[in-house]
Amino acid sequence: MSSQTRSERKLAWLLCAPAVLAMLLVTAYPIGYAIALSVQQIDLRFPEESGFVGLDNYASVLSSSLWWEDLFNTVFIMVTTVAIELVLGMAIALVMHRAIFGRGVVRTSVLIPYGIITVVAAFAWQFAFAPDTGFVNNLPLISDEMDWFGGRFSSFAVIIMAEVWKTTPFMALLLLAGLVTIDSQLYEAAKVDGASAWQRFTRITLPLMKPAILVALLFRTLDAFRVFDTIFIMTRGAQDTESVSILGYNQLISRLNLGLGSAVSVLIFLCVFLIAFVFVRGFGTKLEEGRPG
């Protein structure tokens, strides 16, 4: 190795070290610490009862119906949100790509939800659907008496719509980035051969966009699994709408039960790991294609 390459490597590591340390400081160390906490009984309200308890915390979490119910809620919200925004995002991406006029207006308007604080958006939709302040119940076809936050699935409907509103722009922009890489000559050729617009979409656009779609799905699925802000503001988990992140927060911060809460945290981490693993295993090569450069 020449001294030049050696000094280049040294410089590179010096330049990267601060960022790498800052990233590890609040992820690798805390997750190790969370694992250590999760095998102990640590309840800050009863500090004298602390001690090593092995896997007892995991057993309590996994045998409680609350964990499974919250996991169901989280997965339900995740799947519904991502499915709806994939369709909507694709429609918006196509509009932005094909628009002969108004492209700027559409791009401008999809960035508005991106810039707004999630908590603010959650309040806006909550006030809109609330029976006392909201305008939604005044709309035609909707009963004046409708209590949106009084039932489980009507609460889900509002939560999901707020999440879709907030995150569709990101999905649309990712899909648009994939869309612009498709060679327009393919469409011209298909047109000459007599393919309909729908055929061109399903036979050309979708197959060629598969990598971009998978990357967008992976990002948004993991993000949707962490759903917290919107539910916290709208229902705080009432009407059985709690997500696993809310459960973790309640155990850790509201009840100060660090042992049990850490077991929940570690399980959430494992779920995220599992989702990422399934994506990479199932679509690994396709994901690789979706990340040129």
Added chain:
Amino acid sequence: MERGTKDYVLWSVGIALVLIFALLPVLWLVSLSLKPPDAITDQSFIPTEFSLDNYKSLFEGGIDDSPFIKPLINSIGIALITTVISIVLASFCAYAIARLEFPGKRLILAGALAIAMFPPISTVGPLFDMWRSLGLYDTWPGLIIPYLTFSLPLAIYVLVAFFREIPWDLEQAAAVDGATPFQAFTKVIVPLAAPGTFTAAILVFIFAWNDFLFAISLTSSDASRTVPAALAFFTGESSFTQPTGSIAAAAVVVTVPIIVFVLFFQRRIVAGLTAGAVKG
């Protein structure tokens, strides 16, 4: 497309729908914030009477008694400091990745990607415990540190994508023309790198500005509570009145500047969001 054709009308309707859907919650918050307290439950989308009472109540009592001024200062300060540190650290790292050859480059990029997917709730418990023993609980650094961690991957990906596009040979060309290395850097490279760096800064700022989970878990008072957390704990005049009007007014105050900013720099933001996620 000709005006007056069927296609033209369809496009216009589609564009109008997207615009209305995107703007609806913002217009609704503005409307709510302008309603006087006794009209807040009139359920109409457009206010019939206007009043600025909700905005006045936000700033009443000055810095010490207002429920909003301190969180606003905390939000701006914490997000700005996070942005500056994150961009400095990320530019060092991105420069090394984009320009230098060294083993471990792919590992850093893969690690950053993994951290971007990391569930923040999994670190909340340990941080809560550690921050209390280190004296960082309910302080600015207590929030800035986790924000740095979770914004660095985003900043690194965006900056690497931009730095790879910079024609670095210009630096040598400037040296040939007699510029000192410092001049070559400040007069040639900095202007070329500025747009990408600025884009990354906007994205990091929005990330820190938006956070709620850390903000409610690692703070307990106005000493460091940011706006999203403060909004969740707003109380009405009495326990019987909902603080709907005040929340709406506060929401408008923190939303409108960001929207103006986002619209002004929309091209950069779109480039940054897609560079960070797809070109990674």
